[in-house]
Amino acid sequence: MSTRHYYNAESLDRALREYESEYGMATAAFYERYASGERLELPEFAQHAWASFYEDILRMTGGSGIDRRSVTTRAHEAFACR
C-alpha cells in the first residue's frame, strides 16, 4: 500500500450527500427511520454505510455535524458579527 489515505468529517459528509441524492432522503430523516428499526426499501449495504458514516460524523464533530452552508455565507456571517 504505497499511498496513505485519510478521511475526516467533511469527506464523510460528501458521501452522505451522495446517498441523499441517490435515495432522495435527507440524512437526518433516514437515520431516524433506520435507528427506529423501520424496514426501508433501500439496499442493506447502503443503509449500513449511510448510518455508519453519519454516526462517525457526529462522533468526530462532538455531535454538531457538518455546517453545510457555503464558505462564503459563513465568512459573511463571521464578518458581519464583528
Place this chain on the structure above:
Amino acid sequence: MSIWKYFADREREFRECSLHIPDDAVLFAAEEDERRGKIFGKVLFDGYPPSVYLAVHEDVVAKGTGFTRPRYAYFLVIDDCEVGGYERHETHDPAVHKHCSGQKDHEASPSRVMSFKDAVREAWKYVSEFAAPLGE
C-alpha cells in the same frame, strides 16, 4: 500493529480469497490519529465480471496491540441484486446479524460474528452457483 499493517494484511487476504480491488479504487483510509479507519468499497471475484462483487465496509478501531471491527458489513451483489450479507451495527437489534435467509427482502436474523474470510467463503458458494464467469 499500525492501522496500515492491518490494511496491508486485509489486502493480502483479498488475494488469498481470490478477490481483487478494482483499478484506481481506494478502499483503505484512516482518521488523522491513525487509531481508527475504514475499509469501504467493492472487491471483485477473480474470473467474474465487475457486476459480481462483495460490498465491504469495516470500521477499524485500535484496541490494545491490535484492532477491532465494531461495525462491519459484507454484502454479495450479483447483477445489481443484493443477494445477502453479514452485518454488525450496534444500532440494530440484534447487533450482529445476517440478511440472507432468501425468504423475503430485508429480513434480518441473528448471526455469529463473522470473520472477513468466513464471509467471503460463504459468498463464493453463491458466486460459483449463480454468477456467470467471464467468457461464458
